[in-house]
Amino acid sequence: MDKQHITYPRNTIGKIPPCPVAPDSLQGIPRQQTNPARWQGEQWPAFVVALKQANIELRVAPHNTGTYMTDAGGLAYGKPHGVVIARGAAQIATLMQLAQQFQVPVTTRGGGLTTEGESVAFGGVLLDMTGMSRVLHIDKTALTVRTEGGIFWHLLAEALRREGLDYLSAPLNLTSSVGGTLGVGGIDVNSSKLGCSADQAIALQVVTPTGEIVECSDEMHAELFQRVILGYGQFGIITEATLRIRPYTPLRMHYYYYSSLRNAVEDLIHLDRTEACDYSGILTMMDRAITLLVAFDSDERETEFLNHHRQAVRGYGELPFAIRTAAYYAVRPWRVKEALYLYQRKRELFPDLQPAHHMQGGQMIDRTVVFSRAVWKHWGGRQMVIPDLASSVDKFVESVERGNAVCKKYFPHYTLYCVGIKLRADHKPHYELSCIPPDAEEWAYGCEFEPMMGDNSYSRDQLQSFKNEIYDIGVDLGTSYYRFGGMMKGYIRRALGDEMVEKHLAMKRQADPSMILNRHVIF
Amino acid sequence: MSHSNCHGCSLCLLSCPMWQQRRDVQYSPQGIFKALQHNATNDEIAPALFSCLLCGACDVLCPEQIDITDTIKTLRQTLFAKGGEIELRKNIGSLLTQPVAETRIEANTIILPGKALRSMPDTLTKIQTLLSNETHAAIATDDGDDIALALEAGIHISEQRRRNFLEPLQEARRLYISNAHLLRALHQWLPATALCALGYSLSQLGELTSKLKKSDLYLIEARSFHFDHKQKITHYDQLRYQQGCQTNLDLQCNAIPTAAGVLNTLQPALDATEQGNWILSGRNVQRIVVECAEDGLAMSQVTRQPVLHIADLMEA
Numbered sequence: 001m002d003k004q005h006i007t008y009p010r011n012t013i014g015k016i017p018p019c020p021v022a023p024d025s026l027q028g029i030p031r032q033q034t035n036p037a038r039w040q041g042e043q044w045p046a047f048v049v050a051l052k053q054a055n056i057e058l059r060v061a062p063h064n065t066g067t068y069m070t071d072a073g074g075l076a077y078g079k080p081h082g083v084v085i086a087r088g089a090a091q092i093a094t095l096m097q098l099a100q101q102f103q104v105p106v107t108t109r110g111g112g113l114t115t116e117g118e119s120v121a122f123g124g125v126l127l128d129m130t131g132m133s134r135v136l137h138i139d140k141t142a143l144t145v146r147t148e149g150g151i152f153w154h155l156l157a158e159a160l161r162r163e164g165l166d167y168l169s170a171p172l173n174l175t176s177s178v179g180g181t182l183g184v185g186g187i188d189v190n191s192s193k194l195g196c197s198a199d200q201a202i203a204l205q206v207v208t209p210t211g212e213i214v215e216c217s218d219e220m221h222a223e224l225f226q227r228v229i230l231g232y233g234q235f236g237i238i239t240e241a242t243l244r245i246r247p248y249t250p251l252r253m254h255y256y257y258y259s260s261l262r263n264a265v266e267d268l269i270h271l272d273r274t275e276a277c278d279y280s281g282i283l284t285m286m287d288r289a290i291t292l293l294v295a296f297d298s299d300e301r302e303t304e305f306l307n308h309h310r311q312a313v314r315g316y317g318e319l320p321f322a323i324r325t326a327a328y329y330a331v332r333p334w335r336v337k338e339a340l341y342l343y344q345r346k347r348e349l350f351p352d353l354q355p356a357h358h359m360q361g362g363q364m365i366d367r368t369v370v371f372s373r374a375v376w377k378h379w380g381g382r383q384m385v386i387p388d389l390a391s392s393v394d395k396f397v398e399s400v401e402r403g404n405a406v407c408k409k410y411f412p413h414y415t416l417y418c419v420g421i422k423l424r425a426d427h428k429p430h431y432e433l434s435c436i437p438p439d440a441e442e443w444a445y446g447c448e449f450e451p452m453m454g455d456n457s458y459s460r461d462q463l464q465s466f467k468n469e470i471y472d473i474g475v476d477l478g479t480s481y482y483r484f485g486g487m488m489k490g491y492i493r494r495a496l497g498d499e500m501v502e503k504h505l506a507m508k509r510q511a512d513p514s515m516i517l518n519r520h521v522i523f
Numbered sequence: 524m525s526h527s528n529c530h531g532c533s534l535c536l537l538s539c540p541m542w543q544q545r546r547d548v549q550y551s552p553q554g555i556f557k558a559l560q561h562n563a564t565n566d567e568i569a570p571a572l573f574s575c576l577l578c579g580a581c582d583v584l585c586p587e588q589i590d591i592t593d594t595i596k597t598l599r600q601t602l603f604a605k606g607g608e609i610e611l612r613k614n615i616g617s618l619l620t621q622p623v624a625e626t627r628i629e630a631n632t633i634i635l636p637g638k639a640l641r642s643m644p645d646t647l648t649k650i651q652t653l654l655s656n657e658t659h660a661a662i663a664t665d666d667g668d669d670i671a672l673a674l675e676a677g678i679h680i681s682e683q684r685r686r687n688f689l690e691p692l693q694e695a696r697r698l699y700i701s702n703a704h705l706l707r708a709l710h711q712w713l714p715a716t717a718l719c720a721l722g723y724s725l726s727q728l729g730e731l732t733s734k735l736k737k738s739d740l741y742l743i744e745a746r747s748f749h750f751d752h753k754q755k756i757t758h759y760d761q762l763r764y765q766q767g768c769q770t771n772l773d774l775q776c777n778a779i780p781t782a783a784g785v786l787n788t789l790q791p792a793l794d795a796t797e798q799g800n801w802i803l804s805g806r807n808v809q810r811i812v813v814e815c816a817e818d819g820l821a822m823s824q825v826t827r828q829p830v831l832h833i834a835d836l837m838e839a
Contacts, residue, residue: 063568066561067531067554074530085547111533130536131546150546154537158774162805175533357760357776369774373534376586382530 036520039105039123044081047102051084054094058082058125068109068119068126074383075460076117076487080107080126086150087131089205089213089239096237096517097211099125103514108237110150110177115384116486118232118521119180129179132239135159144202145245149179149238157368166248168194174372179238183231185421185435185482187446189281189293189371192272192420196436198229199424205240209512213239218426227507229427230434232485233518234504235511249297250363251279253354256315258290259324261404263314265397265418267292272420272443276309277301282418285345286338287404289325290315290416295364341413349378379415379450385463387470387488388448390435391479396445402473403449410466413452420445433496433504433522437480446482471495485521492522524589529556535591538580538777541571543801544793550574552581552591555598565602572598573611574792577675577704578780579749599677614789615676630661633692634721637701638668639816640832646816649834650721653728654699665691667705672785674704689713699724701815703746720747722814723755725833726762734836735766740808741833742771742822744815745780752777768812771802783817799825812836 051058059065060082070077081104086092099106105124112119129150136146140163147156153167154174160166169188171181182204186197194200203217206228214236216225227235258264264282271280271294279295292315296302316324329339352374358366389399400418407414421444423436436444449470451458467488474481475494484491493501508523509515515523535552536542542551549558550571558568565572572595581591603612634654640647647662654660667688673680689712692698697717700706709718722744725731735741741762748755756776763770771779779802782795799822811830813819823830 061563061567063558063561063563064549067548067557069557069561070531072532112531128548130548133546152533152537154774155543159805161774175537357756360764366774366776369776373584373586373775376532376534380532380586 036122038078039081039519041081041123043102044104047098047104048082050098050102051095054098056084056091056095058084065126068112068121068128071109071115071117071119072111072113072384073115073117074381075115075385075463076120078117078120078122080121081123083126083128085131086127086129086239089207092127092207092237092239093211093213095125095127095211096207096209099516100210100512100514103516105516105519107518108179108233110180111152111173111175113171113173113176113180114483114486115386116483116488118486118518120486122520124516124519127237129177129237133177136240138163138165138245140165143245143247144242146240146242147178149177149182149205149241151178152176153178153181154368154372160245161248164248165245167197168200168244168246169197170368171197172371173375174368178241178243180233182229182238182241183233184485185230187419187421187482189279189295189367189419192280192422192443193275193278195422195424198430199427200243201229201241202244203242204228204238206236207239208236209517217242226429226432227511229430230436232434232522234508234522235517237517250360250365251367252296252299252302252362253364254294254302255318256292256294256313257318257321258292258315259288259321259328261287261290261400261416262397264290264292265400267313267315268418268420269393269396269443269445270312271309272422274309274312276305276312280420282416284414284416285342285349286413287408287416288328289342295367349374352377379452381453383453383458383463384450385453385467386448386450386483387467388446388482389470389474389477389479390437390444390446390482391474391477392437392440393443393445395477395479396447399445399473399477399479400447402477403447403470406466406469406473407449407451410462410469411451411453413454415450415452417448417450418445433492433500435480435482435484437478438496438500439478444480448482489520489522524585524587526556526559526589526594528587528589529553529560529585530587531557532586534584534586535581538584538773538775538779540576540578540780540782540793540798540801541574544797545574552585552589552595555595556589565598565605568598569602570792572602573786573790576745576780576782576784576787576793578745578778579703580745580775580777580780583749583752583777584775596674596677600679601677603677604679611676611786611790612678615672615678631658631696632660632699633663633695633697634660634699635663635666635701635705636721637666637671637816639820640701641666643816643832646832646834649837650699650725653725653731653834653837660699663691667702670708671702671705674708675784675786685712692716703744703750706747707750720744720751722833723747723758726814727758731833731836732762732766735762735768735812736810737767737769738807738809739766739768740771740803740806740811741766741768742781742802742811742813742815742818743778744813744818745771745778748778769806769808781818781821783815783821795821796825 064083065079106127107121108127109119110129132148133151134148138145152175153170169190171186181197182201206214214221268282271277277294278297281293284290358370391399471491539551548554555568555571575595577592579592651660670680699719699721701721773779782793782798811822812833814833819830
């Protein structure tokens with residue numbers, strides 16, 4: 001298609017169609033749910049004809065569109081008018097040019113692991129990026145990999161491991177896609193050392209909302225690179241990515257146990273600041289049974305930690321903690337149910353965190369798999385509700401304690417997952433309007449609050465109220481959020497301010513005249 | 524758990540050869556089940572149903588513990604019963620009749636080697652010797668190739684044929700079965716008999732596995748492995764660390780299957796070369812040792828490296 005002959009009409013309805021549920025959605029209101037209105041299909045028939053002429057396969061059967069009905073969150077439901085399986089940058093470029101021309105919304109989807117409906121299409125086209133999920137080139141000398149954007153982190157790991165290599169950091173859920181992760185952040189238990197997954201990207205091939213194919217990096221088309229990284233899919237579709245990689249090493253794991261959330265969080269921060277370990281994170285079973293994970297890439301690092309830093313860690317080993325916990329409950333028999341829950345949880349969870357066939361000589365050989373499968377087995381389900389707070393170091397302890405209090409109010413059982421994220425000073429422009437809080441220096445910290453819903457059935461209203469209450473803490477403290485898109489986008493202005501939002505909205509309007517790419521995720 | 528329990532986590536895609544070759548969610552257990560949840564007809568999902576290798580890796584991965592392989596087999600049966608897949612039915616027809624005048628086998632131990640292994644008489648003799656420790660292991664003349672194919676394709680097996688097949692096996696105490704589909708079915712049909720996967724049993728013989736080298740790629744037979752993953756993973760995990768050999772286990776500790784299988788041969792849905800190349804990709808291998816003869820044939824097509832059956836290590 002000759003792009004020069006296309007004139008893109010400007011969207012005339014305030015760039016965002018009014019939402020009957022929450023007309024002032026962009027300004028952030030305390031509402032119960034914020035599913036956007038479905039696009040009504042204006043110009044769809046003409047668009048379909050144009051796609052056919054361009055030889056782009058569009059699937060419109062109910063079972064095709066229904067496959068993408070919801071995301072991992074399971075709270076937002078919407079159907080696209082049609083589905084396109086991504087097969088190449090040129091195909092996507094044509095799709096975007098036609099979508100601009102006919103003002104058809106395009107929603108991109110990788111692993112579909114969003115929780116606020118960001119990868120759910122409320123009409124328009126659903127672009128399934130997993131169709132582009134191959135590793136293109138591994139450079140063992142430069143330690144980089146070029147991959148298609150729709151690849152799952154797990155498949156990338158699979159290809160890298162054959163060469164004795166590994167990615168730097170990736171989300172614990174390995175059906176996340178590389179493209180989706182780079183657009184949002186990506187937090188691993190080594191992010192306190194290596195930064196978020198988005199900071200691994202060296203260069204990207206991006207299809208812009210108007211259908212140009214652009215190679216970008218910090219040196220080339222830097223502004224586009226800055227907007228696409230951590231940009232929630234607003235400024236382009238990542239079709240290829242060059243990522244930094246490293247030699248593979250198994251993990252030497254240690255777990256320390258706490259009965260005080262504050263102590264655990266303070267120790268986590270201390271370990272990160274002193275660079276005492278290679279991996280760190282907090283996982284709670286209850287707010288008086290907290291696990292601090294500490295791990296190492298080499299025996300030398302492990303020995304150094306045990307000799308010089310272990311004393312500063314206030315957590316107990318498994319046996320001493322079990323004895324202390326047993327003593328605690330022995331004099332509080334009325335809390336026997338709590339004790340039983342803890343025991344049961346430990347019995348179920350711990351073997352899955354160190355399964356024999358993923359361990360060798362006490363080292364974890366496949367952390368990617370172990371954590372991902374444990375996440376799905378013990379935290380997965382039809383609904384995944386994971387509000388979070390992303391704060392600077394100074395505000396982190398208070399964020400966690402206040403969030404914990406909210407969890408306790410709503411649910412009998414829940415999990416907190418906390419990690420640090422090493423920031424790159426040269427990536428400040430990447431972090432604008434992202435999960436990285438504007439006041440964070442050197443490290444940012446994230447805490448996810450996940451209720452253990454088990455077989456209980458919670459109403460959508462209850463879950464949304466819970467999320468809102470967590471997010472209100474963020475507004476009060478001036479933090480950011482990892483999951484501030486989709487149904488939670490009402491918080492963006494409240495948390496990050498009008499000026500920043502207006503700046504990015506203006507850029508979005510310029511880059512995406514019809515406001516069609518990933519509509520309703522942020523704008 | 525049924526297909527309606529699938530909530531679309533995509534974990535099944537990670538080890539699914541059908542999805543890996545096509546990168547299209549329609550061709551995955553998740554795609555099939557999601558389509559069914561949205562009222563897809565069997566005809567609409569037929570291409571995916573008959574592309575599945577039934578390797579069973581997804582059964583191990585599914586957090587909802589849906590019995591995916593059996594569900595797909597049942598869906599195939601339904602499709603056949605309704606008269607679908609006419610071409611395939613035509614191709615299979617001639618293979619389904621195996622006129623064998625079977626007599627009862629007077630042996631406690633019987634080996635059901637399957638067609639590919641029967642065509643390797645020397646190897647079969649070695650297997651017979653290896654498995655004849657306390658009692659003589661006999662080779663079944665009717666080893667149910669047609670039944671295995673029917674099970675794989677989802678075709679109805681007549682009660683008469685099933686009885687004829689089972690009758691000579693009734694008195695045996697132990698059966699060694701090469702075909703995993705047959706193995707699964709026999710667990711239901713002969714619950715009192717000790718049923719062993721042939722390849723797995725051979726891999727337990729130290730006299731063979733001690734000859735595996737670091738430069739060997741040991742190919743675990745995927746279907747029977749995934750059928751009993753919990754028990755077998757420990758064995759194979761030890762095998763690879765003790766012998767230092769490479770295996771076809773992926774990061775999930777699932778076995779990457781070859782595209783071998785009668786159905787995929789009759790109606791190729793998966794590219795056997797691409798599948799073989801994926802197994803070999805990034806590995807420095809000088810020899811491939813298989814525990815399933817069909818896998819050996821498939822790998823011979825994609826590599827110049829020697830491919831031998833584990834039983835052939837007997838004289839190596």
